[in-house]
Amino acid sequence: MSRQSPPDRSSARRSPAARPTDDELLDAARAVFAERGFAQATMGLIADRADSTKPTLYAHFGDKAALFRATVRREVAALRAWVISAYESANARPLEDRVRLSVMAMFGYAGAHPESFRLLFDSAVDEMSHERRALADSIATHVVGQIRDHLLAHGRPVGPGADLLAAMMVGLVGRAAMHVSHSPGLDPMAAGELAAGFVMAALRGLDPVLLERLDSPRPAGQCAT
Numbered sequence: 001m002s003r004q005s006p007p008d009r010s011s012a013r014r015s016p017a018a019r020p021t022d023d024e025l026l027d028a029a030r031a032v033f034a035e036r037g038f039a040q041a042t043m044g045l046i047a048d049r050a051d052s053t054k055p056t057l058y059a060h061f062g063d064k065a066a067l068f069r070a071t072v073r074r075e076v077a078a079l080r081a082w083v084i085s086a087y088e089s090a091n092a093r094p095l096e097d098r099v100r101l102s103v104m105a106m107f108g109y110a111g112a113h114p115e116s117f118r119l120l121f122d123s124a125v126d127e128m129s130h131e132r133r134a135l136a137d138s139i140a141t142h143v144v145g146q147i148r149d150h151l152l153a154h155g156r157p158v159g160p161g162a163d164l165l166a167a168m169m170v171g172l173v174g175r176a177a178m179h180v181s182h183s184p185g186l187d188p189m190a191a192g193e194l195a196a197g198f199v200m201a202a203l204r205g206l207d208p209v210l211l212e213r214l215d216s217p218r219p220a221g222q223c224a225t
Helices: 020-040 044-048 054-061 064-089 095-112 114-122 126-151 161-181 188-204 208-215
Strands: none
Touching: 020 044, 020 054, 020 064, 020 114, 044 054, 044 064, 044 095, 064 095, 064 114, 064 126, 095 114, 095 126, 095 161, 095 188, 114 126, 114 161, 126 161, 161 188, 161 208
């Protein structure tokens, strides 16, 4: 007797009256992409996670690349809204409080939404480089404002070094928060407090000579000594 093939569960799931919403489908896509990466994720696995069907996924979003783009766009918008809300709530506070709240926003999001954070910062899919760069630029814009305030408060001129410092801070905090998203044993808030203290110590310990060297214009072709 020949063995019967198992039924294709991805072609029959919910009744039409219980079809998943777009957000439910994107939730399933986020989970699978975060767990397996873009290359190893399949439409069948995502359909299984959503208790839906592959035809439904194709009908709602198109192919896997289009589904991935839609998932990342939603997660980028959610993280941007989370971080910007934290920045705006800290606008009237002292600088140290603003820096702390800014850093804690990233760690708070990584702790509350680890799948989303891993999807945004772990994936190597080049198609989404524009969205990720725009997100990093949006966050860095707010960080630059904090660094400018710090430099001015200490009587230091503000030049291109502020943008470099912002890029360094965003990169450091982003990598540290990603580490937390992969480490369920770490307390995200404790890790965030440590990172905030690290960032403030770095700002307080800036070498004004090095900063001035970076910000002072030099003739084209002349190297710093």
